Amino acid sequence: MAAQLIDAAGLRDACDLDLLLFFSRHPHVVLSSEQLAAYVGYELAQVARALDRLLETGLLRRTLNQGAPGRMYVLEVGDATGWLEPLRQVCATPDGRNALKGLLKQRQSQSGDSSNRGFSGARSS
Amino acid sequence: MPERDLVKTGIAGLDDILAGGLLRGSVVLVEGTAGTGKTTLGVEFIYRGAAEFDEPGVIVLFEVSPDKLVRDAALFGWDLPALERQGRLKIVFTTRQVFQQEVQQADSLLLDEAAAIGARRIFVDGLVPRTTGDSDTRRNTPEAFHLLAEGLQRERLTAMLGVEVAGSPDARLGASLPEEFIADTVIQLRTESMERAVQRSIEIVKARGQDYRMGRHSFSIVDGKGIEVYRRVQAPRDSLREEAAAFDPSTRVTTGVPGLDDLMGGGLFLGSTTLVVGITGSGKSVMALQYVAEGARLGERSIMLTLDEPRAQMLRNAATVGIDLKPSIDRGLVRLVYDRPQEIEIDRHFLELEKIVKEFRPQRAVIDSLSTYGSSLGPTGRSFRDFFHAVVALMKEHQVTTIYNHENPELLGMSSVMGPYGVSSLVDNVVLLNWVELGDTFRQALTIAKMRANAFDRTTRECEIVNGHGMRVLPREIPPGATRRLAFWEYFGLVARSPERHPPSGILGSRP
Numbered sequence: 271m272a273a274q275l276i277d278a279a280g281l282r283d284a285c286d287l288d289l290l291l292f293f294s295r296h297p298h299v300v301l302s303s304e305q306l307a308a309y310v311g312y313e314l315a316q317v318a319r320a321l322d323r324l325l326e327t328g329l330l331r332r333t334l335n336q337g338a339p340g341r342m343y344v345l346e347v348g349d350a351t352g353w354l355e356p357l358r359q360v361c362a363t364p365d366g367r368n369a370l371k372g373l374l375k376q377r378q379s380q381s382g383d384s385s386n387r388g389f390s391g392a393r394s395s
Numbered sequence: 396m397p398e399r400d401l402v403k404t405g406i407a408g409l410d411d412i413l414a415g416g417l418l419r420g421s422v423v424l425v426e427g428t429a430g431t432g433k434t435t436l437g438v439e440f441i442y443r444g445a446a447e448f449d450e451p452g453v454i455v456l457f458e459v460s461p462d463k464l465v466r467d468a469a470l471f472g473w474d475l476p477a478l479e480r481q482g483r484l485k486i487v488f489t490t491r492q493v494f495q496q497e498v499q500q501a502d503s504l505l506l507d508e509a510a511a512i513g514a515r516r517i518f519v520d521g522l523v524p525r526t527t528g529d530s531d532t533r534r535n536t537p538e539a540f541h542l543l544a545e546g547l548q549r550e551r552l553t554a555m556l557g558v559e560v561a562g563s564p565d566a567r568l569g570a571s572l573p574e575e576f577i578a579d580t581v582i583q584l585r586t587e588s589m590e591r592a593v594q595r596s597i598e599i600v601k602a603r604g605q606d607y608r609m610g611r612h613s614f615s616i617v618d619g620k621g622i623e624v625y626r627r628v629q630a631p632r633d634s635l636r637e638e639a640a641a642f643d644p645s646t647r648v649t650t651g652v653p654g655l656d657d658l659m660g661g662g663l664f665l666g667s668t669t670l671v672v673g674i675t676g677s678g679k680s681v682m683a684l685q686y687v688a689e690g691a692r693l694g695e696r697s698i699m700l701t702l703d704e705p706r707a708q709m710l711r712n713a714a715t716v717g718i719d720l721k722p723s724i725d726r727g728l729v730r731l732v733y734d735r736p737q738e739i740e741i742d743r744h745f746l747e748l749e750k751i752v753k754e755f756r757p758q759r760a761v762i763d764s765l766s767t768y769g770s771s772l773g774p775t776g777r778s779f780r781d782f783f784h785a786v787v788a789l790m791k792e793h794q795v796t797t798i799y800n801h802e803n804p805e806l807l808g809m810s811s812v813m814g815p816y817g818v819s820s821l822v823d824n825v826v827l828l829n830w831v832e833l834g835d836t837f838r839q840a841l842t843i844a845k846m847r848a849n850a851f852d853r854t855t856r857e858c859e860i861v862n863g864h865g866m867r868v869l870p871r872e873i874p875p876g877a878t879r880r881l882a883f884w885e886y887f888g889l890v891a892r893s894p895e896r897h898p899p900s901g902i903l904g905s906r907p
Contacts, residue, residue, distance in 0.1 A: 340493035
């Protein structure tokens with residue numbers, strides 16, 4: 271099941287997973303990039319890549335305001351309801367979250383692939 | 396005078412102490428230490444606005460994550476996600492710094508989001524005031540707070556701001572936070588230790604441009620409901636209550652105790668207040684039960700409020716004197732109300748009594764017993780006297796003829812009617828129940844010590860309680876054929892604890 275959830279969500283690494291989980295818990299945020307990285311707990315560059323992937327899929331909507339440090343991020347669940355909630359439930363326990371992270375790490379080292387395959391996002395069934 | 400545009404909070408009891416609600420567009424500071432209920436108050440303000448008053452709202456969080464807030468709100472039955480889906484609520488997570496900057500900008504993302512749903516209310520949770528010399532950048536400076544308040548007012552949002560304070564307001568020795576001068580309304584929440592219990596209180600310290608009930612009012616956070624504020628018992632009620640007639644001297648209310656109405660000139664006056672005083676076992680509760688049963692017989696509604704005995708015990712006690720209250724209860728003529736005396740919250744208790752009196756509209760009432768209220772509240776403190784004043788005024792406003800039982804600790808005779816309680820001047824009538832030791836037997840004595848505006852029999856009369864039959868006042872003369880004993884009139888000093896026989900007639904005179 272863990273593998274299916276990873277595929278449905280199009281997750282690539284642990285930062286993708288934790289960023290997605292953060293937005294599922296905070297579906298409406300106004301934060302600067304640095305603050306977002308601090309909340310999620312990864313390097314700014316990693317978070318920026320994961321953000322871009324999430325934005326491309328349409329799972330996340332971002333609004334900028336010129337001159338203001340904060341950006342508004344809104345999670346647009348849409349068709350992702352089918353896999354997002356099960357993903358949240360699996361990650362509700364440390365064991366579940368660690369299992370998914372372990373699987374992601376395994377896939378990363380197996381593929382040895384740093385390509386931009388990322389979130390399949392809200393639009394996939 | 397122009398009508399004020401008041402925003403109802405929808406929080407039980409809070410609009411009452413705010414004299415109707417909050418002025419629209421106010422900035423409301425809600426202060427308190429951790430755990431005092433600021434978040435619950437603010438969330439309920441937004442929830443009620445969106446769910447009940449068609450006023451969408453925004454909740455801004457700095458510390459609590461939205462999913463925890465949603466989870467906690469569900470305990471009160473508040474479905475926040477449903478309101479979000481309906482476009483009536485937005486929950487935004489941000490930092491204090493970003494929020495401060497957002498609100499100061501005319502084209503703010505956050506305020507645009509609020510405008511998009513037509514928000515009329517906003518709750519910001521987790522502001523922290525900064526004091527002079529404090530270098531913690533998380534905390535707001537007064538200038539920053541001023542700009543924040545201006546920004547919110549520009550948007551005409553009624554804003555509730557939860558402010559964490561380090562110590563209770565009392566510990567600040569009257570010093571105000573700078574934010575308090577800027578805000579339109581300041582509400583302080585406290586948790587106060589009372590012996591081993593903790594009581595929550597809410598105080599409106601300031602409310603610019605509107606009336607409010609001063610003082611500390613108690614409140615509870617109730618699962619499934621939310622916050623319930625209980626206006627303090629000392630707070631003035633409707634002016635009609637203060638002007639209510641003392642009693643109706645043209646109408647009598649029968650007591651249900653055979654022989655007693657005759658001593659009173661026909662019974663109690665309608666709407667009068669009667670104190671029945673006696674040691675435990677002297678018949679106060681029996682008299683009260685007969686009073687209630689009499690009311691039911693006449694089709695009059697009665698309430699019996701007790702801190703002493705649960706409902707089942709009261710029904711059992713009534714059965715031992717031949718009174719079955721259950722049919723009267725089922726017919727809606729009698730209501731038994733029991734509240735636990737331990738750690739009683741007197742504001743809540745009084746509010747519930749008020750509600751019962753207004754809804755049930757009793758014609759008779761028994762309060763059993765004042766001494767238990769006294770021991771819960773302290774007989775010499777203001778709380779007991781204020782509570783008693785408030786209850787008497789309530790009953791008089793509604794012309795409820797009320798009996799208050801009071802336990803006097805003196806076994807034989809009475810040196811004082813109410814001891815340290817000292818509220819006997821408030822009552823219209825006083826009935827004393829005493830044990831009298833004559834020979835080797837304790838006999839029961841009843842004396843009417845006071846009846847306002849009424850001629851009454853001042854003699855101490857013997858009474859008896861018979862299992863299955865209740866109490867009755869005995870005739871002054873022992874009937875022929877009755878068990879040989881002397882009538883009370885043959886003694887003097889009965890209540891003075893040293894009864895003596897009158898000299899036999901024929902030596903110094905006839906019977907008194």
